[in-house]
Amino acid sequence: MPYNDPKTLVSTDWLEQHLKDPDLRILDASWYLPDMNRDAKAEYAEAHIPGARFFDIEEISDQRSDLPHMAPTVEKFMSRLRAMGVGDGHQVVVYDGAGLFSAARVWWLFRLMGKTDVAVLDGGFAKWKAEGKPVDDLPPVIRDRHMIVNRQDHLVRDVTQVASASKLMDHEIVDARGPARFRGDSPEPREGLRAGHIPNAKNVHYATLLNPDGTMKDLAAIKATFEAAGVDLSKPIITSCGSGVTAAILSLALESIGHRNHSLYDGSWAEWGMFDYLKAETGS
Known part of the structure; x- marks a missing residue:
């Protein structure tokens, strides 16, 4: 039985049915280890789920830390997401190119920032493409959206x-x-x-x-x-x-x-x- 919980996991069919919902925001959160030899940004530019924005796990992090991709400050998270057109009242679906890998990290970041209307696409972009669902290479139309967060320590x-x-x-x-x-x-x-x-x-x-x-x-x-x-x-x-x-x-x-x-x-x-x-x- 497929997952269809907009607070944890949703299926590819669920996302396809909701693709044109005005308050849906889709994020490509692909990130790969060096030995995977994949370029997440280049792959996003070549093909992504229609309307998806690219969430850069390395850039949207606390870059003052010596540790890799630590959680960003509240201010940085808000400013980057606003600039991506993601804000209050949006249902967010996050996916990655590996199936289910780095998308969960971004799901957790949203929850850390007090945003619970976020789900991971079960099976990710690989399953989406395998099922012949629509893809494009166009940048999304972005309008700044207000966002207030409440960090859940x-x-x-x-x-x-x-x-x-x-x-x-x-x-x-x-x-x-x-x-x-x-x-x-x-x-x-x-x-x-x-x-x-x-x-x-x-x-x-x-x-x-x-x-x-x-x-x-x-x-x-x-x-x-x-x-x-x-x-x-x-x-x-x-x-x-x-x-x-x-x-x-x-x-x-x-x-x-x-x-x-x-x-x-x-x-x-x-x-x-x-x-x-x-x-x-x-x-x-």
């Missing part, structure tokens, strides 16, 4: 809060990286980072939540995947990954199954893995 965690949660074990810390990186068996793609994981963290590789076509698994399968990894779903959950992108897929999955007490460690392993004073565990 409970949805994000910093290194001090995560260290406390790790020690007290009063939260579940769930890492979205692949098993080899989690165990410390393979090196991190970013230079200067140790191998391993946050003590007492559990591992749910984001890909285990997805079907082969890049869509999210059904609700029962999502719940079973977390439980099979030893995650106690009755506890508050902190999601983490390499740099805060795929952790948002876990957050999206948790929200979809009705788990409301979750937050995201924005610095993730890009931060934790830098500092020797923070213990790194290896093994499963």
